[in-house]
Amino acid sequence: MPKQADFIRKRNFKEVALGYSAEDAIEEAGRCLDCKKPFCVDGCPVEIDIPGFIRAIAEEDFALAIKILKEKNCLPAVCGRVCPQEEQCEIKCILEKKGAPIAIGRLERFAAEWESQQDSIEMPVIDDKTGKKVAVIGSGPAGITVAGDLILQGHDVTMYEALHEPGGVLTYGIPEFRLPASVVTREIEYLQKLGVKLICNFVVGKTRSLKKILDEYDAVFVGTGAGLPWFMNIPGENLNGVYSANEYLTRVNLMRGFQYPKTYTPVVRHKKVAVVGGGNVAMDCARTALRLGAEEAVIVYRRSETELPAREEEYENADEEGVKFSFLTLPEKLYGDKNGWLKEIECSKMELGEPDASGRRRPIRIDGSEFRMKMDACIVAIGNSPNPIIPQTTPELAVSKWGTIEVDEESFKTTIDRVWAGGDIVSGAATVILAMGAGRKAARSMHEYLSSLT
Secondary structure, three states, X not given: OOEOXXXXXXXXXXXXXXXXXXXXXXXXXXXXXXXXXXXXXXXXXXXXOHHHHHHHHHOOOHHHHHHHHHOOOOOHHHHHHHOOHHHOOHHXXXXXXXXXXXXXXXXXXXXXXXXXXXXXOOOOOOOOOOOOEEEEEOOOHHHHHHHHHHHHOOOEEEEEOOOOOOOOHHHHOOXXXXXXXXHHHHHHHHHHHHOOEEEOOOOEOOOEOHHXXXXXXXXXXXXXXXXXXXXXXXXXXXXXXXXXXXXXXXXXXXXOHHHOOOOOOOXXXXXXXXXXXOOHHHHHHHHHHHHOOOOEEEEEOOOOHHHOOOOHHHHHHHHHHOOXXXXXXXEEEEEEOOOOEEEEEEEEEEEEEEEOOOOOEEEEEOOOOOEEEEOOEXXXXXXXXXXXXXXXXXXXXXXXXXXXXXXXXXXXXXOOOOEEEOOHHHHOOOOHHHHHHHHHHHHHHHHHHHHHOO
16 A cells, blocks of 8 residues: 655655555555355454445445445444454454455545545434433443444434544554544544434443443443553652653544644653563654664564554554664563663563463573663553453443453353453453454444333
């Protein structure tokens, strides 16, 4: 896919990938074999008719393509940008064995962008009103999917969001250069046009308890995500200049810190930034630091390049933009100056031993390998736990030892009657499309229940 040149994009927040032209999309769609047994569909958590929408693009019927997509996916413009298709639908493609699977995600993005450029958007038919009321707590991918499915089936849906803008992790966790805020806004506005009511600045468990919410609705879905950041628990983590990835990205993305002073949220523009972790979030933080003017941004990862969990595309983009990588490196202590600002990170080198429970080779510290890195910022991007507010304020809700809400694997029902849950609050931190898949299954169960009411 065409994208901005690396020496230009690393200093702006405009979207890196530029998208397919109509000619590119038609040519790519024309490669599809239209298999009798479409294994790609088996790899899609939301069950999109992938051959159907690709065939429509190949035949230049873009309106039909987006219609087919939206039958199963209310966030095609988002999924086309950030979902790991290479691990899901594309890896199932027969052409993958020849080294070049159909670019399903890029075609999905193309169809969504084509629709956004039309004078009007075809709205789906909504079933007759049932009179049943549903509350969706959290406006991230899982909540959006539930709201989108149930509003089409005639139920009244109200979506509650704790922050001042909707979108959940799509809004606060993914940088503008990877997922523009305008795209998320457009998808939320589409839901509102369908009739979903949105209430922001409302923290269920604080503003009002889950029990009181349940008194007002026939069914409730909890999709509050995994936004509680992990830290390393090493000396010096309380120094100025040490951030969780959540704080750093939220200040830049949701609060538009990169536009300061046009916006109200300043972000310190550090010169030497270490990012601890190796996932997509770590890549996002390092690439953001460069765009804020850092002279150096280094990914510090305790395993090797082979075990890096980030998408290949994100690793490639980071490398092209000048992010450096310190593999087999473990931070152990942070040192500050007399004013309490970070100045150095002490690390040890690692070597890989036998595979651990994750299936990856376990990193082992090498004695006597300590060294220091001069850094004025350290962003910790090693993972998150589920948001704890609802579990902590709802003792009847069964929760695992990891803080996730326990649900039935098929229906996503919780231990409280008329309450369902899904997404990262159930699975732990995962991908957008997996959260949407959980939302789809929960919505199906919720509709079945609501339809049984007299």
